Amino acid sequence: xxxxxxNKIAPRSPWLYRLNAGSCNGCDVELATVALIxxxxxERLGCKYCGSPRHADIVLISGxxxxxxxxxxxxVYDEIPHPKVTLACGACPVSGGVYRDSYTVNSPIDQYxxxxxxxxxxxxxxxxxxxxxxxxxxxxxxxxxxxxxxxS
Amino acid sequence: xxxFLKVLARNLRQGPSTDPFPFAPTYTPAxxxxxxxxxxxxxxxxxxxxxxxxxxxIQFRAAEDGSGMEFRxxxxxxxxxxxxxxxxxxxxxxxxNDWHLSHKGEDMYSFAETKFVKLGQCAECGATIxxxxxxxxxxxxxxxxxxxxxxxxxxxxxxANHAASRKVIRVEEAR
Numbered sequence: 001x002x003x004x005x006x007n008k009i010a011p012r013s014p015w016l017y018r019l020n021a022g023s024c025n026g027c028d029v030e031l032a033t034v035a036l037i038x039x040x041x042x043e044r045l046g047c048k049y050c051g052s053p054r055h056a057d058i059v060l061i062s063g064x065x066x067x068x069x070x071x072x073x074x075x076v077y078d079e080i081p082h083p084k085v086t087l088a089c090g091a092c093p094v095s096g097g098v099y100r101d102s103y104t105v106n107s108p109i110d111q112y113x114x115x116x117x118x119x120x121x122x123x124x125x126x127x128x129x130x131x132x133x134x135x136x137x138x139x140x141x142x143x144x145x146x147x148x149x150x151x152s
Numbered sequence: 153x154x155x156f157l158k159v160l161a162r163n164l165r166q167g168p169s170t171d172p173f174p175f176a177p178t179y180t181p182a183x184x185x186x187x188x189x190x191x192x193x194x195x196x197x198x199x200x201x202x203x204x205x206x207x208x209x210i211q212f213r214a215a216e217d218g219s220g221m222e223f224r225x226x227x228x229x230x231x232x233x234x235x236x237x238x239x240x241x242x243x244x245x246x247x248x249n250d251w252h253l254s255h256k257g258e259d260m261y262s263f264a265e266t267k268f269v270k271l272g273q274c275a276e277c278g279a280t281i282x283x284x285x286x287x288x289x290x291x292x293x294x295x296x297x298x299x300x301x302x303x304x305x306x307x308x309x310x311x312a313n314h315a316a317s318r319k320v321i322r323v324e325e326a327r
Contacts, residue, residue, distance in 0.1 A: 039169055095228050118256075130173055
């Protein structure tokens with residue numbers, strides 16, 4: 001009963017968590033723009049950036065997952081409670097972007113972390129990120145209803 | 153005195169500065185570089201786009217029956233720099249201003265623009281040559297358009313015949 005009620009109201013306020021997997025900061029600047037500048041304002045969708053991975057619902061991953069940061073990223077990712085939705089921001093997490101074939105890069109990231117939504121771009125436009133967050137929100141709502149998670 | 157009154161009046165007049173995007177359409181600049189698009193009719197398969205692509209997103213694959221090449225640009229590797237469109241000699245590649253590219257994770261390896269470019273045929277013997285669209289004929293073959301449509305072998309034969317016939321005429325004139 002209580003669970004049902006929580007599942008109903010939770011999709012109104014997904015909390016975002018930004019996970020930098022060795023990004024060049026281009027995507028991170030756009031991600032900050034999406035929330036901090038009133039022109040784009042992702043908070044209209046009820047989203048809010050949070051500082052702790054334990055409070056997060058939607059994870060925004062940017063960067064090609066460098067080997068130096070890989071284990072830390074995986075540790076932080078495992079701290080995020082289920083059901084979580086992963087959004088890969090930019091070209092790097094999927095293909096490595098311009099860093100592809102480098103010896104320090106572990107992309108594609110989906111050999112470590114399941115990716116639910118991809119927003120291509122280098123970096124993507126803030127509008128495109130908002131579109132991706134809206135798509136992630138739908139997936140998250142579905143997961144809450146079905147009680148599934150990305151690893152299952 | 154009371155400078156906020158000025159700000160208040162301005163805000164009331166202008167309305168909210170927030171872009172209404174997910175709920176209403178937004179403004180896209182006309183020259184915004186979004187998804188790359190290939191016009192297969194214009195492509196001459198020179199491969200300069202693959203050569204200049206910073207992210208290595210462009211691939212060409214030969215068809216098994218040898219009738220053409222498959223052009224492929226993977227949007228998840230593309231950096232939208234527009235170099236391919238800049239260097240394309242026939243303007244076959246174009247950067248559209250379409251940025252609605254977010255998609256689900258299961259499609260991420262197939263999210264590409266795939267076009268099949270057919271090879272051209274020699275006008276004389278029918279051997280396969282690079283495609284010859286009108287744009288490149290105007291650029292490189294404007295002086296001898298018929299010769300431009302031939303394969304290297306037929307071109308050599310035509311040139312040799314041409315030179316030989318001129319020599320015969322000259323020899324006849326000398327007599």
